[in-house]
Amino acid sequence: MTELFTVHTPPAAWARFTAHFHPQVRSEWIATADALDRVLAASLVSPQDLPDFPRATVDGYAVAAADTYGATPGLPAFLAVVGEAPMGVAATLAIGPGEAVLVHTGGMMPPGADAVVMVENTQRVDDANIEVFGAVAEGQHVIQVGEDIRGGQAILAPGHHLRPQDIGGLLALGITEIAVAVPPVVGIVSTGDEVVAPDQPVHPGQVRDINSYTLTALATRAGARAIRYGIVPDDRAALAAAAARAVQECDIVVFSAGSSVSYRDMTADIIEGLGKPGVLVHGVSVKPGKPTILAVCDGKAIFGLPGNPVSAMVIFDLFITPTICALLGAAASPQARVTGRLARNLASDTGREDYIQVRLETRDGELWAVPVLGKSNLIYTLVNAEGTIKIPLDSNGVRAGESVTVVMH
């Protein structure tokens, strides 16, 4: 076990973890209309040309483009209007030379027509004839068969987060059901004799549970489903029983243990008993968040998080969100980020990643990132922050005035 107490850098810790964690994406079929923000589990290919008939893109007259060549306002082309193409049914009325058919935006092009003259560029001469005041090119104001997408063309790849327009694009092709990734299940096990549920009375010496709920929300936001296993007393048998149940029912188990050394050691010990290979990393060179455990037990991903709320959130973003993405078969969603200038010097040690909570302030039209100086064991450090900046491993700090990237909460 001694080797396990070596502190690893975040990339080294992640590499040790992923060498043993081999996520399997599970999929389920759901209605495309309900698939917003879900992750596609299989590649999709267009079953048809879209559109599958040529469509007018303006209101006007469907014509043979050649019949309009040379037309000008002074010397218009004369065409005979042989009818109107109704919306929503096949256009069967064909045009011959010198003929035109009235069409509406989105309507099917009549046989023999290859362009549309906008109604604004025409004038009725009488009931049966129009003047055309300008030439149109072949294909002008027409969407061709397959111009949106062709049958057999790849649409979207597995791992894609479905957006509003993707839902529209799939339904346009009649793809009303799709295979998406089943949300991974994250079990959250809280311990601490001093911790009580938020709806219970608290007595001196007791505090309400914070992390179970913050972690549930973080898991939900990352696309997982969270199960809370309640607050387990600081008792080896009780914690081991909760751990065994959670690892059975979940893909990922997160221990939000008390922060004391003895609790942490007990947690590591219990994780070791959950399966092979067991604890892979115990201690990561990140501030806050050093006393973190990464483990893989019989294929399940297991994390021991520091009890401090700020540390817990930093470590969740760093390791658990990517694990949820891996189980969804997805790349991480892009997070909102802004660039600002740092409001004060921040020191760091090389060989350690620092994550600093900041709020944003606009001064003379410029955006400044102002570090929130609360301790990492205070939840209001996070509540008062709008985002996080990272000081990378190889840096010994950032000076006031330098440009920083703020990842928004």
Add this chain to the structure above:
Amino acid sequence: MTELFTVHTPPAAWARFTAHFHPQVRSEWIATADALDRVLAASLVSPQDLPDFPRATVDGYAVAAADTYGATPGLPAFLAVVGEAPMGVAATLAIGPGEAVLVHTGGMMPPGADAVVMVENTQRVDDANIEVFGAVAEGQHVIQVGEDIRGGQAILAPGHHLRPQDIGGLLALGITEIAVAVPPVVGIVSTGDEVVAPDQPVHPGQVRDINSYTLTALATRAGARAIRYGIVPDDRAALAAAAARAVQECDIVVFSAGSSVSYRDMTADIIEGLGKPGVLVHGVSVKPGKPTILAVCDGKAIFGLPGNPVSAMVIFDLFITPTICALLGAAASPQARVTGRLARNLASDTGREDYIQVRLETRDGELWAVPVLGKSNLIYTLVNAEGTIKIPLDSNGVRAGESVTVVMH
């Protein structure tokens, strides 16, 4: 009505609209634990000091700091250990001069103690005494009463989007229920004789409904609840009936009408009949999306969107998302955005806002925004895009190589 056909710039159109639209935020009480991404409807003030007892932040010995002054590894301070403070109950065992009590991280400080010596900086001499190898300052390794937040202090303001840490912060104070904004209801009325539901067979001349579903997803993403009123035939009486029902049941009604001039005129006409003041803007200088209607009818927000999917999405982002935010009492959520270099020249007209769909490409480590050149009536223009860039009103274009901000989809 003639004045209505003046095309307005997007800011002028929004100003006309907001001069008549006076949103009322409705609120409801929900469990704080379920409030992720909801919008707070009332300001919250802390009901108590947090913590409400002083807590140790490390494992060690609670002491009077003065008893450790001058202690060094060579000349340690000797203290008598008078007991252990148990977790989760009031610390009643007080310390006197020269005494210490064993404490655990998060535990209550014993009366008389004002600092904690980390266990690493001590050594047991015998069952009852320890050596302390360094001085601690008053307050060191202690969270003071109210240090996280004080009773009476403002926590969060109305309009705040609740994040994971906010849920934790509220539950830490025992605030288990909160008032949040009721999601505004957006009614979506689709028309077009050529449009059929995506799960129905399509015949030549017919197309499947796209916009109802894309708009539903956009509304959901913005924090609203969408109701689809189906596909209404191109018939004045049918459209007027659907409109009357939607305006009764919803806060916002969106007409996704056919794109032809006659449909648009009929839509504008029906909107005029829904209440006062009626149509405020008919035509906005934005590309794509010019044939847009903004109206307020007896307090309800009404929009007529272009039928083209790209235009519909651009206009939704421009006007309907801010209207939903106004009904939630919220500022717009920050959207993910990235900066890249534009891959080709884009021309625009001054006096018009242009929104260009782009995909992102990394070339030699640099991010490039590559315009997706599909027409605005093709849904796959949006599916193939990763974000949008805006060319502002006063610009006549952007040159290849210039830096642009991409708002991610």
